[in-house]
Amino acid sequence: MFLAAVAQRTQKTALRSPGLYASLSTTRLRLVEEICMLDQLSKGRFELGVGRGISPIETAYYGVDPAHRQEIYLETLQILRQAIDQPGR
Numbered sequence: 001m002f003l004a005a006v007a008q009r010t011q012k013t014a015l016r017s018p019g020l021y022a023s024l025s026t027t028r029l030r031l032v033e034e035i036c037m038l039d040q041l042s043k044g045r046f047e048l049g050v051g052r053g054i055s056p057i058e059t060a061y062y063g064v065d066p067a068h069r070q071e072i073y074l075e076t077l078q079i080l081r082q083a084i085d086q087p088g089r
Contacts, residue, residue, distance in 0.1 A: 007042035016047045028076055032083040050077060 038046040052073035056066035
């Protein structure tokens with residue numbers, strides 16, 4: 001929401017996410033939609049940062065088994081790359 005508001009009020013500022021925790025994203029389609037929406041609102045100024053998260057406690061808090069973080073991260077990253085590299089498919 002914050003980046004959408006910044007995109008609306010600026011013209012040249014690059015918009016960067018502080019780091020998207022791909023291991024915590026359970027609804028990947030919604031994640032792709034939000035990334036695409038920000039990219040459209042910012043007219044291509046959105047720069048995406050993706051990570052898996054560092055703390056097992058943090059991932060456990062969100063109901064994700066820390067042992068599966070890497071697997072979930074790689075799967076989500078693959079989905080994001082396909083969605084961005086092959087739009088409209």
